[in-house]
Amino acid sequence: MAPQTVLITGCSSGIGLATALVLAKDELSRFKVYATMRNLKSKSNLEKEAGDTLNKTLFIRELDVTKDPTIKSVVDGILGESGRIDVLINNAGYMSLDAIDQRSLEWCQAMMDTNYWGVVRTTNAVLPAMKKQMSGRIINVSSMAGVRAVPFYATYSAAKFAVEGFSESIAPVLRDGYNIRVSIVEPGPVKTELFNKVLGTPFEEQAKDFDPVLREVFLTNVKRMMTSAMLSVTQSADEIAKLHMDIILSEKPHLRYQTTENLTKAAAEKLRDPTTDFLLEMLEQAQDRYSAK
Ligand SMILES: *[C@@H]1O[C@H](CO)[C@@H](O)[C@H](O)[C@H]1NC(C)=O
Ligand SMILES: *[C@@H]1O[C@H](CO)[C@@H](O)[C@H](O)[C@H]1NC(C)=O
Ligand SMILES: *[C@@H]1O[C@H](CO)[C@@H](O)[C@H](O)[C@H]1NC(C)=O
Numbered sequence: 001m002a003p004q005t006v007l008i009t010g011c012s013s014g015i016g017l018a019t020a021l022v023l024a025k026d027e028l029s030r031f032k033v034y035a036t037m038r039n040l041k042s043k044s045n046l047e048k049e050a051g052d053t054l055n056k057t058l059f060i061r062e063l064d065v066t067k068d069p070t071i072k073s074v075v076d077g078i079l080g081e082s083g084r085i086d087v088l089i090n091n092a093g094y095m096s097l098d099a100i101d102q103r104s105l106e107w108c109q110a111m112m113d114t115n116y117w118g119v120v121r122t123t124n125a126v127l128p129a130m131k132k133q134m135s136g137r138i139i140n141v142s143s144m145a146g147v148r149a150v151p152f153y154a155t156y157s158a159a160k161f162a163v164e165g166f167s168e169s170i171a172p173v174l175r176d177g178y179n180i181r182v183s184i185v186e187p188g189p190v191k192t193e194l195f196n197k198v199l200g201t202p203f204e205e206q207a208k209d210f211d212p213v214l215r216e217v218f219l220t221n222v223k224r225m226m227t228s229a230m231l232s233v234t235q236s237a238d239e240i241a242k243l244h245m246d247i248i249l250s251e252k253p254h255l256r257y258q259t260t261e262n263l264t265k266a267a268a269e270k271l272r273d274p275t276t277d278f279l280l281e282m283l284e285q286a287q288d289r290y291s292a293k
Helices: 014-024 044-053 068-082 105-133 154-178 193-200 212-231 237-249 261-272 277-281 286-292
Strands: 004-008 031-037 058-062 087-090 136-141 180-186 256-258
Touching (some): 004 014, 014 031, 014 044, 014 237, 031 068, 044 058, 087 105, 105 136, 105 154, 105 180, 154 180, 180 237, 256 261
Parallel strands (some): 004 031, 031 058, 136 180, 180 256
């Protein structure tokens, strides 16, 4: 059987890089992987780890999910070389702190442009080919933050909610109309450069532009949020990569996948309490101090 052609965004590091490698190194050679990234200058890690799969089952291309021409050029190139696109993995994105009104609108729109509109642009670019084939798989890498918003990550959570809503809406339509299966993957914290960058920057510095009240709430809570609960369940990018392969190979993929049992419980918790009042208890009782003032 001809290998499946897979396009992945955001492959310079983390989940994208791990997924590209797991698929390209598949012992049964079931995949031909186009691993893309915003800037080829950051290709060295992937290139090194690709070893002799480079230019055999793994091809590196430049694609910026905020720039339509780069998406079109990669998609046209793949269709020219391989004649089809079987799988799209929308992985590109970044995570950064923003508390409510502490960032400019331009800053928020730029994150939305990559983390949400980037997914829409890339999906729209591959859909004509998938519709013609009457087959295809689209996997959107979301986050537990797309199910339960994370305090102090307002725009990041909003972008993931948007991806979740759009995916949920379009999934039954694409399945029934075109045999295109769509899945959303919802990891928690994953050991990646992105995550290390967040942890590596002192919290005081991250919050230096916040107003005094928000800064205090943030500093009171962030260590607990980032270390105990979250870090104890940190997964490796490889685990997520293997899940991506399972989804591609599964005959009837689910719409949603949480990546650990605890995350499944966390997702279920939200459905069990439709008031979701429990989400208001996520922060330590900093507000007691304010009301006491
Ligand atoms: C792989 O292909 C690219 C062009 O697509 C080329 O620049 C590079 O030298 C090739 N690398 C190897 C190891 O063949
Ligand atoms: C992924 O998200 C995009 C935009 O939100 C949407 O167009 C697409 O259908 C989604 N795909 C899946 C598989 O959920
Ligand atoms: C799941 O959560 C429980 C408590 O909430 C914790 O004790 C356990 O270590 C977690 N399991 C994993 C695999 O992280």
